[in-house]
Amino acid sequence: MNGQRILLIDDEEDMRRSSAQALELFGLEVTTFSTPEPVLELVGYGFGGVVVSDIRMPGMDGMTLLQHIREVDAEIPVILVTGHADVQLAVSAMRAGVYDFLEKPFTAQHLAGIIRRALDRRSLVMENRRLRAVAGKRDDIETRLPGRTQVMVDLRYRLRAIGATDADTLIIGDTGVGKEVVARALHDVSARANRPLIAINCAALPENLIESELFGHEAGAFPGALRPRYGKFEHARGGTILLDEIGSMPFDLQAKFLRVLQERVITRLGSNEVVPLDVRFIATSKADLEAEVAAGRFRADLFYRLNVATLHVPALADRLADIPILFLQLVREAAARYRRDDIDVSPALLAEIAARPWPGNVRELRNAADRCARLDPLPDESPLVAVRQRLADKVATYERGILASAISAHGGNLRPVYEQLGISRKTLYEKMQKYGLERKPGMTLDDFDS
Numbered sequence: 001m002n003g004q005r006i007l008l009i010d011d012e013e014d015m016r017r018s019s020a021q022a023l024e025l026f027g028l029e030v031t032t033f034s035t036p037e038p039v040l041e042l043v044g045y046g047f048g049g050v051v052v053s054d055i056r057m058p059g060m061d062g063m064t065l066l067q068h069i070r071e072v073d074a075e076i077p078v079i080l081v082t083g084h085a086d087v088q089l090a091v092s093a094m095r096a097g098v099y100d101f102l103e104k105p106f107t108a109q110h111l112a113g114i115i116r117r118a119l120d121r122r123s124l125v126m127e128n129r130r131l132r133a134v135a136g137k138r139d140d141i142e143t144r145l146p147g148r149t150q151v152m153v154d155l156r157y158r159l160r161a162i163g164a165t166d167a168d169t170l171i172i173g174d175t176g177v178g179k180e181v182v183a184r185a186l187h188d189v190s191a192r193a194n195r196p197l198i199a200i201n202c203a204a205l206p207e208n209l210i211e212s213e214l215f216g217h218e219a220g221a222f223p224g225a226l227r228p229r230y231g232k233f234e235h236a237r238g239g240t241i242l243l244d245e246i247g248s249m250p251f252d253l254q255a256k257f258l259r260v261l262q263e264r265v266i267t268r269l270g271s272n273e274v275v276p277l278d279v280r281f282i283a284t285s286k287a288d289l290e291a292e293v294a295a296g297r298f299r300a301d302l303f304y305r306l307n308v309a310t311l312h313v314p315a316l317a318d319r320l321a322d323i324p325i326l327f328l329q330l331v332r333e334a335a336a337r338y339r340r341d342d343i344d345v346s347p348a349l350l351a352e353i354a355a356r357p358w359p360g361n362v363r364e365l366r367n368a369a370d371r372c373a374r375l376d377p378l379p380d381e382s383p384l385v386a387v388r389q390r391l392a393d394k395v396a397t398y399e400r401g402i403l404a405s406a407i408s409a410h411g412g413n414l415r416p417v418y419e420q421l422g423i424s425r426k427t428l429y430e431k432m433q434k435y436g437l438e439r440k441p442g443m444t445l446d447d448f449d450s
Contacts (some may be wrong), residue, residue: 005049006115007042009033009065010081011057016314019052022108028115036065044184045073045140046193048126050099050118052111055082055089065094070337072184072306075125077118081106084105095339144185145178146329147322151314155182162309163189168261168281170246170289170306173313176363179284180244182313187240192280194240198232203248208254213270221270236279246283246306247292254299261305316358316365323358323365324350330366334373343373355398400435403428407437 007025008030010016020030033039037060039051052070055062062080069076077099083090090101099121114171129140141156162169163186171179173187180199187197205213212222214230231240243249249257260266261281265274283306292298316323326344335343349372358364406417418428431437 005042005047006030007033007039007049007051009036009039009051009053009057011035011054011061015054019021019108019111023112023115026112028110028112029368036060036062039065039379040068040072041198042068042196043072043076044193044197045129045144045188047073047076048122048194050077050079050115050122052079052081052115055080055093055363063093066093066096066098067337074333074336075122077122079111079114079118091097092435095340097337118423139186141189143329144181146326148325149314149319149322151319152322155311155313157184158311160189162186162311164307166190166192166280168306169283169309169311171282171284171310171313172289173284173286174315174361175286176361177313177315178362179286179313183242183282183284186282187242187280190240190280192239195242196236197246198236199242200232201244203245207250210250211256214257215266216268218268218270220328220406221268225270228268231266231268233260233277233279234268234275240282243283245285245287247287247289247298251297251299254302254436255315258299258302258305260304278302316361320354326362327353327365327369330402331372334366334370338373345372351395355395396435399431400437403431403435404437407432437448 006028008016008020008023010019010032011034013034016032016034020032023030036053036057039053043051051065053062053065061081066078066080069078074097078097079100079102080093080098081102083103083104093101099118102111102114124447141159145152145156145159147153159182169186171182173179175183178290183199184197187193212225212229212231214231214233216229216234217225218228219225264277264279266277267274289298289303289307293300293303331343331345333388335341352366353368360367402421403417406420407414410416410420414425414428418425421428423431
């Protein structure tokens, strides 16, 4: 398969079927969907096709789908279709980055022409990315996982090395660090890049339907099973399965999943037929799975089977020097989504960003960048906080915390403190006075040598 697929979404069955049949007469490979959610499992940096979607649908509509796709890869062409004459809607779609906007009724020839141009554009984007990688320039992995700190350099190196294999992989990291971004990058540098990436949230699986969701079922397997159904494992044939937060997988299901990992076969509910499974598994976890094993909540044999290839995604607290450059990139991406000119981020705002704690990691930083791109900053104030403080106060709070932590870490011995922080004895003394940090009565500069 060349990857040039057209994913067509329309909740009206007759329109969906007739559009697909007409496009296939023009030699286009079309896969149809009644809802947008499955499409998000198929698009990624390695997707070489085009998405065509009705804009007004129950549940997730076309505009929301467009936003999600652009978060995965802003250069995937998305064509939106509506049966409602709505100029304002068309303008909003164009601003949001849609490739083209069609109003029903339209001819199949017209749609096919737009799709072919979109496919040509996508092919050019993919070829340019390959050429940049061959030329040794900053590749997609560095764009998606930016950072100059050693932990990020090591992460990208290991990701490329593991991606070239077909090894099942465990991705460990705190909430919000970007584990799913790493997983998608791993899939996209693999030989399976043109096949589906099926994401399964282990914490959100309906308990009474878990096995049916994963393994599929035959007609009559249980009450309500009126027709056979592929499970998510089988749906990913040839591609990658992402098991998000595998530590949340019910304990009794872990044994069945271990068999799938070891034997690469599944059996649908209500069937005795064994179905071969050609997939790669990637699992993520924010929990310490070794601790979960010790507590009896996670199978040791499954942990050791998954732990062959492991990627650790660092928290922002472990890569503080990357925060300014990461924030600037996230602001640029947000500005592109909102069709705004490049946002001028002042040095003062960058200093504030670098000084703030980010317990929500990259996800929280991305939300801040998104707000920065949407809102006009007020003079001398940051748009990022509801209750605004002067920058000097925030920097002072941050500096005092650094000094207090360093003094405490060295047990009150001040020589290693000023050496570690790269300041003079006199400067340290003055800052301790400024911030009211505890010192011995009668302390002078000579006492810093003690």
